[in-house]
Amino acid sequence: MLKIDNLHARVEGKDILKGLSLEVKPGEVHAIMGPNGAGKSTLGNVLSGREGYEVTEGSVVFEGRNLLELEPEERAAAGVFLAFQYPVEIPGVNNTYFLRAAYNAQRKARGEAELDSMQFLKRVREKLKVMQLSPELLNRAVNEGFSGGEKKRNEIFQMALLEPKLAILDETDSGLDIDALKQVAEGVNALRSPERSFIVVTHYQRLLDYIVPDFVHVLAGGRIVESGDRSLALKLEERGYAWLAEHGEPAGADA
């Protein structure tokens, strides 16, 4: 589904990703952990096409297409979704209006019929139940006046509505208390399927107690230095990221 090969990326003249490779197959959940400044958020931004991130080397192929050539909206229509670490408040743009515009734009781009407002609302109500979000939030402006937890839940709600093939969760756990974290994880788990893949970017292993990954990768210095199963996350939790530095050569040496 997704193949990242030797990806190098630069932000404001500074090299952040320095040869990152990763392959994600349908239905897999990959966790990417790493210390601050390792390039975790850069990965999500590069994959979703944010401006200001310059890819200097390497390739990203998503379902046979060169992802890096596509505009952000084309990537969305192709099935890539980024749950933002800091969801943006957009005063004056009604949440429901925004969701329908996004949903229909994606359908249009894929050559599918657009939904009218009645059909769309029906769909929204179904998905709201899953995320336990108050319908009242739909009448507000996008993310405006939402609490930290509401913002993150709203991201997962959007994901549920848009049904992407690949979802990238960028530190979705940051700033959440344990109850909100559980709700978010439940929402994500409800969306897991043999066709849908996830890249879960996080600093803490706590989230992975609730969203159990198939693979765990450690990102440091712009590259994946360690890959393993769930136990790698527990080890990191126990020993801290400092352990990595002493650990010498990367790539699955530990068993």
Added chain:
Amino acid sequence: MNQPARTPFVAALADASLPASGIAWLDRARRENLDAFLAAGLPDTRVEAWKYTALRALAQRSFAAGDAQAADRVVDPAALALPGVEGPALVFVNGAFRADLSSLDALPEGIGLRPLSQALASEPEPLRFALSRHYREAGEAFARLNAAFARDGAVLRVAAGARVAAPLRLLFVGAPADGDVAWHLRNVVELEEDAELSLVEQHLGTGEQAHLGTVLTDHTLHAGAILRHAVLQQAGAASSLVRRSHYRLDARAQVYLHALELGGGLARHDVWAELVGDAAAFHTRGAFLPGGRQHADTQLAIHHRARDTVSSSLWRGVASGRGRGVFRGAIVVNAGADGADASLGNKNLLLSPQAEIDTKPELEIYADEVKAAHGATVGQLDERALFYLRSRGIPGAQARSLLTAAFARAPFESLEHEALRAHVEQLLLAQLPG
């Protein structure tokens, strides 16, 4: 003193005959204002009030003084409809009252509404104070012209204690004539004590025409009166429209002005408010959206002259193409206006490298215990918001227009009339590029 060389604009009006009313004071005021205009002509950019709005191009054009066939110009009544706002309407085309397009049958109790031409014919004396004014400032050229040539307009009076919820409409239409004409309208609006009125003022243009219109309006609010005033300016794209609106507020009177400036090649609006009674309140919300080669100039001058007076102004500007926006917001708190509370904000968006907006908030305070705040910004769309929308699949152009419409819509969220608010939103979406 040197007489300035006469521009084509001035020369065309020099020989025009003034309307003869048969009312001595009115004819005299018209003559004096015309003489003042002819002596000084149009102001240049050295006059502070016209610093950012050059009239050089206008001065080189000549306009006929009024449209003799204004009564017969064809206007499609459907073009005048405002969905959700039915009710009494007074319609003027090229400066003349049009009974055939107006509807005055169902006037609510306590409302007096009629054209100025009729009011002058039957009962001119109550209008004497308003219509015999002389405009003495160099920047008041259009007011002088208006005072000299206006022969029609709306005279609207709301009796003490009368409360009218459904909006009344005043429509000012420019329609194609034989060549370009200069037309002028003079309105007098008065709300007696504790009267309440909702008023929709529309400026429309039909067909191809490049007229000059001037509209001069006095709004007088006696103690406790409340005026909800919505202005939709959609003048013809090639026309010039110069408006001046005075508001005089007695004690506890309140004005809520919402103004949307969309049309006109050259559109200028002066809002002049005087809060002369204690605890009077003047609130303005508005947006101007010059695109193409449009020039939109809004000038607010709000004078706090009494204690505990309140004013607030929130304006947004969006310039695209080679559009040029000008905003000046001046607040003056006079000596003795203690306890005044004034705020003014103007945020602007530039959507193209050739677009320009000049904004200038001004604050003068001569009283004590005053709360005042003002600020202005000019910027571009928020890149973070733009990326957020695009990352959800909304194409770039659509995302831009969504954000721009949201920005321009903000001042109208406080517009109480739902149909009117929906109409404003539609107009905004239709106007914006993308």
